[in-house]
Amino acid sequence: MAGTRPLERGLTAIEQTVQSVLRITLGLALALALTLGLPASGAAQINQQYLQAEGRLDGIVAHTTGVEAGFGLSVPAGIYMRTGLVAGIGAGRHGLEGRTDLIARFSLDPFRQSNWAPYGGAGISGRYRSRLDGGSRAYLLVLLGVEGPLPFGRTSGIVPAFEVGLGGGARFGVILRRGINARR
Numbered sequence: 799m800a801g802t803r804p805l806e807r808g809l810t811a812i813e814q815t816v817q818s819v820l821r822i823t824l825g826l827a828l829a830l831a832l833t834l835g836l837p838a839s840g841a842a843q844i845n846q847q848y849l850q851a852e853g854r855l856d857g858i859v860a861h862t863t864g865v866e867a868g869f870g871l872s873v874p875a876g877i878y879m880r881t882g883l884v885a886g887i888g889a890g891r892h893g894l895e896g897r898t899d900l901i902a903r904f905s906l907d908p909f910r911q912s913n914w915a916p917y918g919g920a921g922i923s924g925r926y927r928s929r930l931d932g933g934s935r936a937y938l939l940v941l942l943g944v945e946g947p948l949p950f951g952r953t954s955g956i957v958p959a960f961e962v963g964l965g966g967g968a969r970f971g972v973i974l975r976r977g978i979n980a981r982r
Contacts (some may be wrong), residue, residue, distance in 0.1 A: 896926045
């Protein structure tokens, strides 16, 4: 019986970590939903696309490496800033894994004055893996990226982006985002 106490403590710690990450993720999803429900500020302005969707493929290289496909949504948080939530699922060393990221991106070219624009970002990430791969954990996330141009002559469409970062390991991402009219 004395040998089971460390195991019980370990399981309790993992359960608490998973519960914490889920609480944070649900709270952030609620905040995102409330943000999307706000009305536009002026009827005479060009209709802005408040919601930006993205599909992505990420490789996370760490002690246990994984490759994940993900979907994300982001909203403006000012002229230069976008805040978003990404959910991904994929394969790790010992089977299925997933993640959720809450990211704030700062664009150095918010009005599409250049074809390619660098951006930086930070946030939190929850990785959900098997115990053999280290279990579920929360990480701080930092990233650098570059977002490409809209198709020639278009005011909206799909734009490519590439990211590198750190958060639960080194991250490399290829992203296809919905382009926003007159903005990034």
